[in-house]
Amino acid sequence: MKSVKLVAVAIAATVLAIGTVANATTINDPWAPYSADSSEQNLYQIYNSLYGTSYASGSALPQVSPDEIFNLLGGAGVVQAEARYAGLGQQFGFYQPTDGSGPITYTQVFDVQNPNSGSPLAGFSQVISPTGDFGFYDLAGGVYWHSQAGLNPNQEDHMVTLATADPNVFLLAFEDLPFALSDQDYNDLVVQLTVRPGNIVPEPTSMALLGIGLAGMVVRKMRGKAK
Secondary structure, three states: OEEEEEEEOOOHHHHHHHOOOOOOOOOOOOOOOOOOOOOOOOHHHHHHHHHOOOOOOHHHOOEEOOOOEEEEOOOOOOEEEEEEEEOOEEEEEEEEOOOOOOOOEEEEEEEEEOOOOOEEOOOOEEEEOOOOEEEEEEEEOOEEEEOOHHHOHHHOOOEEEEEOOOOOEEEEEEOOOOHHHOOOOOOOEEEEEEEOOOOOOOOHHHHHHHHHOOOOEEEEEEEOOOO
């Protein structure tokens, strides 16, 4: 099994310039104005309300890919996680290991018990401090939905990462039901991550990225094919 280090997850100028990326996850828009049910916002509407943008569909959002395995370049405690939108009950956190070398340990960041499904949130904010490689999860209905698609039922991708105009801020958005039962709109839990500037530790493989707004977090994708 080999690990490939790719680009920083929040190089906004690069991602926004192309709008979407190759192999982006499909984000559906099932709610108003596309249907009579306006009780929920589509992910692009949530994004617009947070950042003052004018996207008209989930497919246009600035996805970062791959977005399965993460690593903090600045060490422990450099990321602020804040729930911005959620369904009725969602637990957010990170997990390790990511390479199948042992039992997975889940570290809860916050537990959202939102009485108004699909409404904006406030007050759920926490600094996270993982070291080494890690993934993010959403626990809903007793099921763990991982950032690594290979750990989810039917190998489905239940988390998308979105860049923002601020190179230190990006969103994680989760779908909390199996695809066969879901609308795949990725609005069940939306978490904003803020990477504190000034905590970047250059690594040999990432030195070339520092000149274009390295945010302090890199994404790795594990490939199951042996070398």
